[in-house]
Amino acid sequence: xxxxxxxxxxLQKYRPDLxxxxxLDLEVPEGSTVEDVLAGIGVPVSxxxxxxxxxxxxxxxxxxxxxxxxxxxxxxxxx
Amino acid sequence: MGSxxxxxxxxxxxxxxxxxxxxxxxxxxxxxxxxxxxxxxxxLAAAGVGTIGIVDGDRVELSNLQRQVLYGTGDVGRSKCVAxxxxxxxxxxxxxxxEHCTRFSAVNAAGILENYGIAVxxxxxxxxxxxxxxxxxxxxxxxxxxxxSEYHGQVxxxxxxxxxxFRCLYPVAQEETARHPRGVxxxxxxxxxxxxxxxxxxxxxxxxxxxxGRLLVWEALPAAFTSFMLDRDPACPICGT
Numbered sequence: 001x002x003x004x005x006x007x008x009x010x011l012q013k014y015r016p017d018l019x020x021x022x023x024l025d026l027e028v029p030e031g032s033t034v035e036d037v038l039a040g041i042g043v044p045v046s047x048x049x050x051x052x053x054x055x056x057x058x059x060x061x062x063x064x065x066x067x068x069x070x071x072x073x074x075x076x077x078x079x
Numbered sequence: 080m081g082s083x084x085x086x087x088x089x090x091x092x093x094x095x096x097x098x099x100x101x102x103x104x105x106x107x108x109x110x111x112x113x114x115x116x117x118x119x120x121x122x123l124a125a126a127g128v129g130t131i132g133i134v135d136g137d138r139v140e141l142s143n144l145q146r147q148v149l150y151g152t153g154d155v156g157r158s159k160c161v162a163x164x165x166x167x168x169x170x171x172x173x174x175x176x177x178e179h180c181t182r183f184s185a186v187n188a189a190g191i192l193e194n195y196g197i198a199v200x201x202x203x204x205x206x207x208x209x210x211x212x213x214x215x216x217x218x219x220x221x222x223x224x225x226x227x228s229e230y231h232g233q234v235x236x237x238x239x240x241x242x243x244x245f246r247c248l249y250p251v252a253q254e255e256t257a258r259h260p261r262g263v264x265x266x267x268x269x270x271x272x273x274x275x276x277x278x279x280x281x282x283x284x285x286x287x288x289x290x291x292g293r294l295l296v297w298e299a300l301p302a303a304f305t306s307f308m309l310d311r312d313p314a315c316p317i318c319g320t
Contacts, residue, residue: 008296009230009231010228010229010231010261020301021300021302049249049251050248050249052307055306055307055308056307056308056310057243057247057248057307057308057309057310071305071307073296074228075205075249076226076227076228077203077204077205077208077228078203078226078228078263079111079113079114079200079201079202079226079227079268
């Protein structure tokens with residue numbers, strides 16, 4: 001199945017190719033979780049604190065479906 | 080009373096003298112007078128919010144001036160609270176400021192929030208946001224969340240009894256892991272702080288639709304706004320049912 005992934009803020013240091021705002025289109029095995037997908041592209045899941053799937057809040061354990069759009073955020077705390 | 084000072088606000092559709100009067104009677108607490116606080120405080124004061132509380136226990140440092148545009152070089156070493164109040168008095172002497180020259184915490188949260196109708200989060204750590212969230216939920220006070228890091232900013236309006244709360248967004252406490260302070264695009268605090276100030280004014284006057292139940296994200300490098308839905312977590316220890 002195919003999913004679309006965006007990583008935000010400081011997570012982009014692990015994938016500078018995603019800093020331009022374009023999503024990464026990925027072919028992943030059926031039954032993959034958000035955690036599986038992030039680990040698979042080299043983003044440490046321990047640094048991910050907010051997960052969004054299709055514009056709504058989800059979790060790292062969220063099981064993805066074909067066509068899902070995933071966003072991952074680290075803690076953002078500055079002011 | 081009409082005022083030349085506010086005429087460009089008063090002529091706005093939906094604002095009028097009634098809206099301006101509502102602002103004059105409003106009491107808003109701004110927690111943190113750093114980058115976001117600089118923007119929020121100046122716009123609230125310029126708009127004519129009648130009473131503005133300022134919470135900050137720090138002093139102005141030279142490295143703050145890159146983004147904390149409330150202060151000048153001559154303010155380095157001064158209490159941020161005091162320097163901010165002086166700047167706002169110059170900007171708009173019709174506004175009353177209340178200085179809380181201390182660090183906001185779970186210990187003093189309830190006392191500081193007393194007598195304020197809206198709070199604005201301009202803090203720089205998750206722990207203080209948890210304290211602000213819990214205290215606002217207990218008192219039923221809406222608060223406007225804002226956070227920045229490098230080229231990334233986030234905003235949301237949390238309304239007790241109506242929306243998810245900050246603990247639903249960040250269920251697990253963990254600060255940013257950087258060992259050194261992160262950089263921040265200075266204009267980003269203007270973008271995020273400006274949205275926060277606008278949300279405060281809208282809430283007071285009852286204009287439009289608040290950024291409630293949504294997380295607005297601004298990525299400066301690709302110049303992209305994205306909005307995500309925030310649902311209440313039924314298991315949330317603060318707002319769950």
